[in-house]
Amino acid sequence: MACPETFSDEPLTPAGGFFFSRKHIVIHCTLRGKNPADIDAIKSAIKSSLMVQHPRFCSLLVHDKKGFEHWRRTQIDIDRHVIVINNRLDKSGDFVFEYQGSTAEEDDEAAVNQYVADLTVSCPLSMDKPLWELHVLMAHKCAVFRIHHALGDGISLMSMLMASCRRTDDADALPRMVPDKRPEIKGGKGREWFWLFGVLWWFLKMVLFTLAFSMEFVLKTFLFSDEKTVITGGDGVELWPRKLVTAKFLLDDMKAVKRAVPNTTINDVLLGVVSSGLSRYLDHRTPNGLREGLRMTGVAMVNIRAQPGLQDLSKLMKNKSEARWGNKFGAILLPVYYHKSGNDPLEYLKSAKATVDKKKHSLEAIFSYWIGSLVMSLLGSKYACMLNYKLLCNTTFTISNIVGPLEEISLAGNPLSSIKVNTSSLPQAITMHMLSYGGKAEMQILVAEDIIPDPQFLAKCLEDALLEMKQAALRTYNSL
Incomplete structure (x- = not known):
């Protein structure tokens, strides 16, 4: 060609x-x-x-x-x-x-x-x-x-x-995708003043959250790093040998957990699973060696296109399309906290939901995108990459989640049984990328093997965390 x-x-x-x-x-x-x-x-x-x-x-x-x-x-x-x-x-x-x-x-x-x-x-x-x-x-x-x-x-x-x-069930049809949903502010007739007050309160919270999270983003980049643990990476770790393992989840299990807390999303469940799973793993590696509530920070990539979710390729390839081909994402910081075993599993979910709700209510992702573009334009790629590298060195893990096709698909006439994604090594010791397909969600976990010597056990900790959350959710249903 x-x-x-x-x-x-x-x-x-x-x-x-x-x-x-x-x-x-x-x-x-x-x-x-x-x-x-x-x-x-x-x-x-x-x-x-x-x-x-x-x-x-x-x-x-x-x-x-x-x-x-x-x-x-x-x-x-x-x-x-x-x-x-x-x-x-x-x-x-x-x-x-x-x-x-x-x-x-x-x-x-x-x-x-x-x-x-x-x-x-x-x-x-x-x-x-x-x-x-x-x-x-x-x-x-x-x-x-x-x-x-x-x-x-x-x-x-x-x-x-x-x-x-x-x-696979229709050789001429493109795969169907589920777009992300963004919250909308709705008002009712006869309640103009209440609606106006709600809009003003929504806007005030957005400004406050954006200022707070943007300041945190800058401080985490330049000054403060996560406390050192046995899963902490750092400068030069991207060059270390790697191991790649897969944690496997059922979407039905994640949906069962999601229903236990009102207005919860799959991303909330994912962050709760990561928080619980990392606590389990740290308990195994350093029993009684960490203080309760120790914070670990994840870096999550967020699509900031005007139209969220997977896009029509023809729209992405148009030069003036708002969808835009290329790299159009910002980064947000997602804190998770270490807790000793024995806590209510759903507390991890509630904490994750509270965090993600505040993040979604801010413009942190857009701020990170534009500050990166500004540094690139004024100082060049060298300094922008230095800042990005510093941020990754000061945090503990990277995480992303992409929604896959609803039904089974084929490529070049060959039906696909699984689709998994990951990126090349970062200075963090753990990077996690989840993609759903065919009723399953598979997370690729890429680790620095000298820091995480037992990556398969880490994957099991994440899988067990979801199962424990599901059991707690079922107990919640039965008690209602």
Whole structure:
């Protein structure tokens, strides 16, 4: 597939330059098929997809005489982007040349996870071709889509993936997605004064929360860091060897927990699970070694497009669209607190909901986006990346959640059994990315193995935290 070469170079945007720091940030999307991969079908699907029509996916990153970075259109050689791995991998990520029959599904998943974990620290994307590639692991019926974060954020890239997929129950239909919902202020007839008072109170709280959280964001970036624990990362940790594990949740379980507290969302449940799970893990690693209520801070990425949720790809590719292709997200700080075992599991959920409700009522995400853009514009990517790196070093973990398709889907004619995402190593010791698909929510947990020597136990702590919350929720229903 050839891209026209008559276009002039396009400067790298401030948001794009943000991801060319001391270590390039790469998104990994693992797609597991139900059938063996057909390489010819995959290449044909890529050649006919909207992806290779997008300028970012058929451009090289080049430097001009002044050292400024630009995108330059080039020819795409599909064979260089599709990397086929025929040999089976073992749980340590090494090739197995003498395969002795079938392996357990857990071992198969562990082998793929370790392969991806090794990619995050040892295999940067080659700069002499457009910054994406597809690794097809034939023996494991899966593929790993690697995309440089400068090409787009999770919403853009998931929208592009969904545009290339079809529903398994209707080969001509695109996957259906569930958009996020934002709260609305509603008034009633005959209550104008009450409605006006409500609007003023809502606006006042938004201003106060925005000021408080923005100040906290600045202080956390420059001055204050989380207290040190056995799960704390720091400067240089992004270069350490990694392990990747998967925590698996049922969406029905998360919905059961959600109903236990009015007006709760799946994101509230997720943060409550993380808070409870990390407390469980720390109890195991350092029993009686931490003070009650110790704060750990997570960094969460928030889509700030005018239209939330996954977008129609045609809208994202329009230059003047409010949806906007690329990186359009801000960051918010999500505190979680350590509590010794024995507390009411739903207290974690109530605390998480209170935190998230205040965050949603503020403009912290927009503030972080614009302050990053301002620093990029005035001082350049070097200083913006330094600030971002400092923030990550001063916090404990990164977390994100993307809503997947409602029904099962297929790619290049192959039904997908799972979709999982993660990003390359950050200076934190723990990064967590959850994506829901087919009634399940799978969280990829990427850890620095020298800091988190037992990542599978960490995943189990998170899974057990949800189950314990579900049992507490069912007890709440029965008592009503």
